[in-house]
Amino acid sequence: MAQERTLPVFQASASAIRQEEGLMLYEDMVLGRFFEDKCAEMYYRGKMFGFVHLYNGQEAVSTGVIKAMRSDDFVCSTYRDHVHALSAGVPAKHVMAELFGKETGCSRGRGGSMHLFSAEHNLLGGFAFIGEGIPVALGAAFQSKYRREAMKDASADQVTACFFGDGTTNNGQFFECLNMAALWNLPILFVVENNKWAIGMAHERATSQPEIYRKASVFGMPGVEVDGMDVMAVRAAAQTAVERARAGEGPTLIECLTYRFRGHSLADPDELRSKDEKEEWLARDPLKRFEAYLLEQNLASEADLKAIRDKIQAEVDESVTFAEQSPEPDAAELYRYIFAED
Amino acid sequence: MAETLLFNALREAIDEEMGRDSTVFVLGEDVGHYGGSYKVTKDLYKKYGDLRVLDTPIAENSFTGMAVGAAMTGLRPIIEGMNMGFLLLAFNQIANNAGMLRYTSGGNYKIPMVIRGPGGVGRQLGAEHSQRLEAYFQAVPGLKIVACSTPYNAKGLLKSAIRDNNPVLFFEHVLLYNLKEDLPDHEYLVPLDKAEVVRRGKDVTILTYSRMRHHVTQAVKGLEKKGLDPEVIDLISLKPLDFETIGASIRKTHRVIVVEECMRTGGIGAEIIASINDRFFDELDAPVLRLSSQDIPTPYNGRLESLTIVQPRQIEEAVEKMVGLKV
Ligand SMILES: Cc1ncc(C[n+]2csc(CCOP(=O)(O)OP(=O)(O)O)c2C)c(N)n1
Ligand SMILES: [Mg+2]
Numbered sequence: 001m002a003q004e005r006t007l008p009v010f011q012a013s014a015s016a017i018r019q020e021e022g023l024m025l026y027e028d029m030v031l032g033r034f035f036e037d038k039c040a041e042m043y044y045r046g047k048m049f050g051f052v053h054l055y056n057g058q059e060a061v062s063t064g065v066i067k068a069m070r071s072d073d074f075v076c077s078t079y080r081d082h083v084h085a086l087s088a089g090v091p092a093k094h095v096m097a098e099l100f101g102k103e104t105g106c107s108r109g110r111g112g113s114m115h116l117f118s119a120e121h122n123l124l125g126g127f128a129f130i131g132e133g134i135p136v137a138l139g140a141a142f143q144s145k146y147r148r149e150a151m152k153d154a155s156a157d158q159v160t161a162c163f164f165g166d167g168t169t170n171n172g173q174f175f176e177c178l179n180m181a182a183l184w185n186l187p188i189l190f191v192v193e194n195n196k197w198a199i200g201m202a203h204e205r206a207t208s209q210p211e212i213y214r215k216a217s218v219f220g221m222p223g224v225e226v227d228g229m230d231v232m233a234v235r236a237a238a239q240t241a242v243e244r245a246r247a248g249e250g251p252t253l254i255e256c257l258t259y260r261f262r263g264h265s266l267a268d269p270d271e272l273r274s275k276d277e278k279e280e281w282l283a284r285d286p287l288k289r290f291e292a293y294l295l296e297q298n299l300a301s302e303a304d305l306k307a308i309r310d311k312i313q314a315e316v317d318e319s320v321t322f323a324e325q326s327p328e329p330d331a332a333e334l335y336r337y338i339f340a341e342d
Numbered sequence: 343m344a345e346t347l348l349f350n351a352l353r354e355a356i357d358e359e360m361g362r363d364s365t366v367f368v369l370g371e372d373v374g375h376y377g378g379s380y381k382v383t384k385d386l387y388k389k390y391g392d393l394r395v396l397d398t399p400i401a402e403n404s405f406t407g408m409a410v411g412a413a414m415t416g417l418r419p420i421i422e423g424m425n426m427g428f429l430l431l432a433f434n435q436i437a438n439n440a441g442m443l444r445y446t447s448g449g450n451y452k453i454p455m456v457i458r459g460p461g462g463v464g465r466q467l468g469a470e471h472s473q474r475l476e477a478y479f480q481a482v483p484g485l486k487i488v489a490c491s492t493p494y495n496a497k498g499l500l501k502s503a504i505r506d507n508n509p510v511l512f513f514e515h516v517l518l519y520n521l522k523e524d525l526p527d528h529e530y531l532v533p534l535d536k537a538e539v540v541r542r543g544k545d546v547t548i549l550t551y552s553r554m555r556h557h558v559t560q561a562v563k564g565l566e567k568k569g570l571d572p573e574v575i576d577l578i579s580l581k582p583l584d585f586e587t588i589g590a591s592i593r594k595t596h597r598v599i600v601v602e603e604c605m606r607t608g609g610i611g612a613e614i615i616a617s618i619n620d621r622f623f624d625e626l627d628a629p630v631l632r633l634s635s636q637d638i639p640t641p642y643n644g645r646l647e648s649l650t651i652v653q654p655r656q657i658e659e660a661v662e663k664m665v666g667l668k669v
Contacts, residue, residue, distance in 0.1 A: 115446040117443075
């Protein structure tokens with residue numbers, strides 16, 4: 001096990017939250033966790049196929065960033081996209097139905113786990129190849145600036161959040177897009193979910209400068225390092241970055257130090273990561289930690305939290321029923337969606 | 343009517359479309375202040391500003407992906423590939439995201455974008471700058487592929503491509519930018535999916551596109567003198583192919599020669615022959631013949647280069663042989 005980086009300490013009191021805000025964040029994280037647990041169950045029961053990458057352990061990042069954004073802002077994900085989609089507001093049943101390959105899925109059963117899309121929720125995807133979502137996110141951010149400046153649309157102040165992993169920061173598209181985002185001052189957040197591993201490639205074996213947030217500085221862009229297991233810390237960093245972006249002050253790189261609690265995908269036996277490392281990070285479970293915080297601050301009672309968990313469990317269970325009962329895509333529509341129908 | 347050079351016809355198309363639709367913008371290397379490597383976007387930045395005629399860093403894969411993202415969110419980008427060959431670096435964004443994303447998203451997004459620029463074998467530009475990417479890209483679902491060949495069709499096709507709600511790969515040819523033609527003063531569009539019957543005839547159908555259209559036209563002059571009457575079709579749309587026009591011609595001539603500038607293996611002609619065999623086999627009096635570039639990296643040496651691509655003389659001979667004048 002490599003030397004652990006010291007997680008930056010975040011003083012929660014500095015940005016204390018209101019009760020309803022706290023419960024909203026908690027609910028979103030619980031949804032992410034329960035949904036993924038259900039996916040594992042369904043995968044092993046042969047209900048979903050292909051490469052399924054779960055998000056357990058990283059919930060504070062999705063919730064912390066996306067819930068700091070507006071519903072008309074844009075979210076761009078990777079193949080580990082279920083929970084980003086949920087935080088962005090795509091109903092759990094439409095994500096589950098997609099994983100079951102059903103017509104009612106958010107990508108109408110054509111995409112699958114790694115290709116979740118929802119134009120209605122400004123979810124740009126679901127991108128199965130490393131790094132290829134970053135330029136697409138850049139395009140959405142460029143579009144906001146273009147509408148505002150070239151089309152004189154003052155209401156075009158949407159911000160784009162682009163998520164990707166530590167391994168992806170070694171890909172050219174990362175550097176190319178950081179350059180263009182800074183060059184053109186685009187309203188975008190580059191959110192690195194540094195979970196220390198790219199499948200079986202340990203981060204420090206893959207990169208010459210493991211502190212990813214430092215890479216922002218050469219582009220003249222703020223780079224911040226955040227405890228990615230602390231939803232309050234992530235939320236505070238995201239709020240600052242969103243505010244800057246919305247005000248036309250340009251991009252921010254946020255490196256969230258986090259960990260995945262499961263293998264790379266459900267097909268991964270997860271034999272490389274040491275037991276010690278896993279245990280150390282499991283002890284920082286973002287859900288348990290936030291639960292403790294809410295209780296400590298008297299923002300919620302045990303009963304409040306249980307009520308949320310019960311509600312979400314019911315929602316996730318219903319998503320499975322919905323997915324199971326939904327129709328398969330019509331074979332006569334095999335060729336539909338190749339081209340726009342105008 | 344105004345006599346117009348092909349590169350200016352393209353420029354007019356872009357200018358007119360940018361004028362009528364503020365979501366249309368151009369991006370690429372040196373498209374702005376420099377005016378484009380073949381002057382297709384000359385001075386447009388003065389009229390539309392730096393954001394609508396966006397000079398990008400040399401980052402093909404990323405600026406192509408950025409255009410995809412802009413198209414998904416409602417803009418209409420026109421990418422200029424400084425040379426189409428450079429778009430090999432953008433293969434991922436063109437294939438995965440421009441081509442397939444509409445489908446994988448189950449129709450959530452459409453991607454109205456044009457990727458245009460100079461392709462083909464020029465004059466001793468060397469192998470890397472002499473590529474014919476149409477053959478590489480034809481297998482990607484979701485892309486339309488178009489090749490222009492005259493100032494008239496260049497302008498009308500580009501306008502249609504910009505208005506199309508799908509990604510269009512739009513091939514120009516390095517050696518055709520200075521072709522001249524009188525263009526109508528009124529606005530016109532040329533449909534993307536229709537082949538152009540360049541010359542009506544009855545003896546043989548010659549299917550061609552881009553610069554090879556002009557080699558064929560030259561060959562036809564010689565053939566006419568020998569009393570032959572070939573039909574010449576400029577495919578225009580390389581994907582999807584216009585089998586209506588192709589089929590109507592085959593039913594008349596029963597003989598087909600494909601003349602292409604891409605390489606023989608896995609080329610456009612290979613696909614055409616397979617499709618003709620699928621659809622019109624019973625109409626054929628002879629196997630379809632293809633005249634293609636050699637399967638080699640285009641050599642720099644001028645003599646070797648001219649041996650690499652199809653010459654008018656070879657087209658003449660092939661037609662004569664096929665219609666039985668020569669055995
Ligand atoms: C272009 C490309 N190369 C390789 C892969 C295979 N692959 C999928 S995920 C992955 C590791 C990515 O690691 P990271 O960016 O840290 O994200 P994480 O999976 O940890 O969330 C690799 C190599 C891919 N999907 N795309
Ligand atoms: Mg990782």
